[in-house]
Amino acid sequence: MRPVLSRIKKISALLFGLDDILKQHKAKVRKRGAALLTLERSQHTISRKNIPQTALRTLYRLRDAGFKAYLVGGCVRDLLLGKAPKDFDVSTNARPEQVHRLFPNSRIIGRRFKIVHVVYGQEIIEVTTFRNDDKSAIQSREGMLVRDNSYGNSIEDDSNRRDFTINAIYYDIDDFSLLDFHGGVYDLNRGIIDIIGDPDTRYQEDPVRMIRAIRFKAKLGFKIAKRTEEPLSRLAPLLLNISNARMFDEVNKLFLTGHGLQSYRELKRYKFLELLFPGQKGIIGTADFDRFIEYALASSDQRTLQQKRNKPHFLYTVFLWPKIERLVAKRKAKLGHELSPQQRHEVINQACDQALGDQHSVTAVPMAIAGDIKKLIQTAILITDPDLEARQTEEIAQQPSFRAAFDIIKLRAKFEPELIPFVKFWQHYYDEAQERFNLAKLEREERRAARMEKRRQRREKSERRRSRQELTAEGQACMERPTAAQEQFNDDDAAARQERLARARAWRASMNLDP
Numbered sequence: 001m002r003p004v005l006s007r008i009k010k011i012s013a014l015l016f017g018l019d020d021i022l023k024q025h026k027a028k029v030r031k032r033g034a035a036l037l038t039l040e041r042s043q044h045t046i047s048r049k050n051i052p053q054t055a056l057r058t059l060y061r062l063r064d065a066g067f068k069a070y071l072v073g074g075c076v077r078d079l080l081l082g083k084a085p086k087d088f089d090v091s092t093n094a095r096p097e098q099v100h101r102l103f104p105n106s107r108i109i110g111r112r113f114k115i116v117h118v119v120y121g122q123e124i125i126e127v128t129t130f131r132n133d134d135k136s137a138i139q140s141r142e143g144m145l146v147r148d149n150s151y152g153n154s155i156e157d158d159s160n161r162r163d164f165t166i167n168a169i170y171y172d173i174d175d176f177s178l179l180d181f182h183g184g185v186y187d188l189n190r191g192i193i194d195i196i197g198d199p200d201t202r203y204q205e206d207p208v209r210m211i212r213a214i215r216f217k218a219k220l221g222f223k224i225a226k227r228t229e230e231p232l233s234r235l236a237p238l239l240l241n242i243s244n245a246r247m248f249d250e251v252n253k254l255f256l257t258g259h260g261l262q263s264y265r266e267l268k269r270y271k272f273l274e275l276l277f278p279g280q281k282g283i284i285g286t287a288d289f290d291r292f293i294e295y296a297l298a299s300s301d302q303r304t305l306q307q308k309r310n311k312p313h314f315l316y317t318v319f320l321w322p323k324i325e326r327l328v329a330k331r332k333a334k335l336g337h338e339l340s341p342q343q344r345h346e347v348i349n350q351a352c353d354q355a356l357g358d359q360h361s362v363t364a365v366p367m368a369i370a371g372d373i374k375k376l377i378q379t380a381i382l383i384t385d386p387d388l389e390a391r392q393t394e395e396i397a398q399q400p401s402f403r404a405a406f407d408i409i410k411l412r413a414k415f416e417p418e419l420i421p422f423v424k425f426w427q428h429y430y431d432e433a434q435e436r437f438n439l440a441k442l443e444r445e446e447r448r449a450a451r452m453e454k455r456r457q458r459r460e461k462s463e464r465r466r467s468r469q470e471l472t473a474e475g476q477a478c479m480e481r482p483t484a485a486q487e488q489f490n491d492d493d494a495a496a497r498q499e500r501l502a503r504a505r506a507w508r509a510s511m512n513l514d515p
């Protein structure tokens, strides 16, 4: 909390002298709904030095082609707060197809909202076309926007469609000024999250905005404005109308990006937890559950600080663990006799399936992650089995799920002292496994670097060959060519494949799924 507050003070200092202007502007916005405030380059702190070349290049190319181009959203907000933005979003009056034509390294994605991804290696700049503030958007019976591809030419209309005032500040590449239609700079200065427009309507249009409000509160240490906060608990059930695939992504953003513990506390406060984890009735709110989750999320946040990745299967294992443990105990009691290792394996798998089945109604946990959760729980239960035979220990310590299982037991041992002997026993195996992991990682990186080098050499070779061929190309001009239709088919096919691959790659990276 404290570092954010001190940063806010810093912005105030940098924007010193603007207090009155910002205040008057906010008053105007309250009266009229929207009003433009322009802050010249000398009046704000965003420097091109802090914007990556990839984003600048995208902005400049759009501008040079005669379009308007702005940075907008979390990147402007975070740059003003002195934080490193997670990603850079561009807003333009160019239509998606026009953007796509300008950037060979781009693709159009999205069904609900068509956007363009401009791809620079691992980095993606998201380019969205101005939205229109009109009624042609298709709404469901609950007032939710189902499809909304009506484009506009006005930046003001676009700003009305954004979620919170602090996310609707535009950085203009033309003269490096900031454009603010909703008093976002004023709210940023005061640490306030306020929704644009009527809160009920905006949450009904897209209930995910409620989770976003809570996420930004947790992430930035801000307050939610009263009017923006009031409907949260009342409208929370609308979240059940959101697709479980989208919810899976949102839940990961809440818990895996460095502010998981604070997100958890805020979700609890607004009574969203039971909604997000519906199979946990009677468990959420108990002291044991609370302690376990708090320790686990604090440790995940610590990992983010150390630039280590947090994976979703660990998160879901932690949240579903108490329920699975109860289910396992219940099934064991029902069977009423000592279980063979095979039977125990089956009982745990069945309990995992039931817990994951309950969870699926809210978040679609992908099959591969569900598999990892089961392996992790099997191992975590095995390493606290007092009857484990000595010959099995080496085998268990070699399993990929062993380190995470040990982490879980270690967390639980903080409040379950009977687990301490198990932690002591396995610590040595854990250290060895960690060493093996580090070594394997190094080897993987070496192999990857070698592969890249080979690829580079192959590319160079083929370029040399191509330029040689081009020299003789004119002599072969009469050679039979594929028909135009065939060429089009090949192009479309390859482009679609490329797009699928790149989308999968981007999604895996954003969800921390890469090995």
Ligand code: ATP
Pocket (backbone or CB within 6 Å): 072, 073, 074, 075, 086, 087, 089, 161, 162, 163, 164, 167, 168, 206, 208, 209
């Ligand atoms: P961060 O990237 O740090 O999580 P962000 O605000 O940039 O935060 P994105 O999901 O990258 O979040 O969205 C970029 C911008 O798009 C937002 O700042 C906001 O202006 C707009 N936006 C995103 N989601 C919504 C939504 N559900 N409703 C309205 N506007 C949205």
Ligand code: MG
Pocket (backbone or CB within 6 Å): 073, 074, 075, 086, 087, 088, 089
């Ligand atoms: Mg963003």
